[in-house]
Amino acid sequence: MRVTRGSDLVVGDWPTSPEVVALLEGSGASLAWDVLAEDAVPAARVHDPERASEWLWEVYGDAAEAILGGAAEVAVPGVGDWRVRDACRRAAQLDWARAWWPASVTAGVPPLDPAVLHAERAVALSAVEHLLDDPEAVERALAPVVPLAVPTSDPELAALAERVAELAEDYGVEPRPAEAPSRAAFALAAGGADGAAGVTALSGSSSVDWALVPHGAVDAAAPARWAVVRRQGSTVLEVSVVPGPAPGTRLAARFGDVEVAVDGVDAAGWLTGAAPVSAAVLLLPPDRRVLTVYAPGFAEPTAPDPDAPARRAAIIAYARSRLGSPTATTTERTAR
Numbered sequence: 419m420r421v422t423r424g425s426d427l428v429v430g431d432w433p434t435s436p437e438v439v440a441l442l443e444g445s446g447a448s449l450a451w452d453v454l455a456e457d458a459v460p461a462a463r464v465h466d467p468e469r470a471s472e473w474l475w476e477v478y479g480d481a482a483e484a485i486l487g488g489a490a491e492v493a494v495p496g497v498g499d500w501r502v503r504d505a506c507r508r509a510a511q512l513d514w515a516r517a518w519w520p521a522s523v524t525a526g527v528p529p530l531d532p533a534v535l536h537a538e539r540a541v542a543l544s545a546v547e548h549l550l551d552d553p554e555a556v557e558r559a560l561a562p563v564v565p566l567a568v569p570t571s572d573p574e575l576a577a578l579a580e581r582v583a584e585l586a587e588d589y590g591v592e593p594r595p596a597e598a599p600s601r602a603a604f605a606l607a608a609g610g611a612d613g614a615a616g617v618t619a620l621s622g623s624s625s626v627d628w629a630l631v632p633h634g635a636v637d638a639a640a641p642a643r644w645a646v647v648r649r650q651g652s653t654v655l656e657v658s659v660v661p662g663p664a665p666g667t668r669l670a671a672r673f674g675d676v677e678v679a680v681d682g683v684d685a686a687g688w689l690t691g692a693a694p695v696s697a698a699v700l701l702l703p704p705d706r707r708v709l710t711v712y713a714p715g716f717a718e719p720t721a722p723d724p725d726a727p728a729r730r731a732a733i734i735a736y737a738r739s740r741l742g743s744p745t746a747t748t749t750e751r752t753a754r
Contacts, residue, residue: 419459419492421485429478429485429492430461437518437628437733440510443551446470449477449506453514454732459494460507473549476502502546509542511747518628518733519750520638521663525734527638528741528753529663534575535749536563537582544585560591574748616649619700622707625727626659630712630719634664636689639734644673644709646699655695658688659711665689672710672719674702680711 419430433439433452440451442460446469449460460477464470467486475482481492512535521529540559547556563582585591623641636642640660647654657671657678669680671691676699680691710719740750 419461419481419494421490421492423488427464427467427485428461429464430459432461432463435729437729440507440514442506442510442513442546444470444473444506444549445551446472447474449510451507451510453511454729454736458500458503458507460503460510473502476549477506502549505542505545506549508747509539509546512539512542512749515747515749517633519633519753520628520730520734520737521634522637522639522734524637524660525639525738527734527737529634530749530753533563534578534752537578538747538749540585541578541581556585557589557591560586560589572752575752578748616647616654619646619648619653620707621645622709624709624711625730626711627720627722627726628730630710630717631669632664632667632713632716634662635667635669635713636660636662636711638662638730642671642709642711644671644707646695653695653697653699654692655699656690656692657709657711658684658690661687661689667713667716669711670714672712673708674699674706 446466447464637660682690740746
């Protein structure tokens with residue numbers, strides 16, 4: 419692995435796209451895995467070598483000394499006790515799932531159970547507590563999910579619930595049940611949208627940039643649709659987007675210079691919006707006929723990333739591969 423030295427010391431190739439990064443913030447250094455690469459050995463960004471030296475050897479073995487000692491290239495041992503590294507990977511994977519899991523009716527990726535996610539994350543963090551940057555990380559992770567009620571017929575979830583209860587007692591955390599997001603609109607989205615009255619002069623669709631909306635606000639795979647409609651002598655831009663498992667975020671859309679508040683819901687459960695436009699919108703060149711959905715106050719529209727559609731398709735395929743997989747986290751494997 420290459421070691422790059424600058425303001426921070428970087429080990430390996432740090433993932434460049436936030437959608438693929440499974441990240442763990444350690445004391446003095448951060449670890450990152452690219453979920454699509456599924457490498458066992460993470461990249462690292464070291465900002466405090468002295469603090470990181472207390473635990474980095476548990477991730478890189480004997481190579482840690484060379485990393486901190488000035489080597490430009492290191493070889494991580496292939497054999498060793500990697501229980502801590504594996505635990506770090508699990509905690510990072512769960513944080514990735516919490517932020518980027520692409521729940522989608524369209525793509526057949528079910529939403530994660532938030533109670534199971536937070537419970538498993540608390541257990542994972544407790545296994546690596548000694549190296550975390552936040553000394554109260556386990557308590558924070560436990561607070562919203564204990565006690566965890568699961569069917570006793572599922573031994574894996576029953577064991578998770580028991581472990582969470584033990585941790586809650588050990589850390590003195592008072593129970594406060596987590597609230598699962600409403601999935602009513604998410605279920606309705608499978609039905610599709612109703613057609614609008616009027617004459618459609620132009621129509622199309624654009625993918626939704628996951629970085630511009632909160633996780634779960636929209637269906638991760640369904641495109642946002644737009645139409646320029648002539649109705650009763652006026653021209654209107656209509657937009658619609660399929661909601662995700664956690665709707666409720668204020669959304670807007672931009673099409674050329676036109677801003678549309680996406681503040682309605684149609685009979686099929688799609689999120690909708692409309693705004694009057696001049697007939698000049700019909701003259702927009704094809705490269706400007708792009709609908710950008712975003713959440714005001716959360717993110718602002720940016721230039722489209724040409725590599726994003728292929729990367730997100732790969733992430734959706736990856737998420738589907740985790741369903742029922744014995745190598746996946748409990749949270750991913752039991753998604754429904």
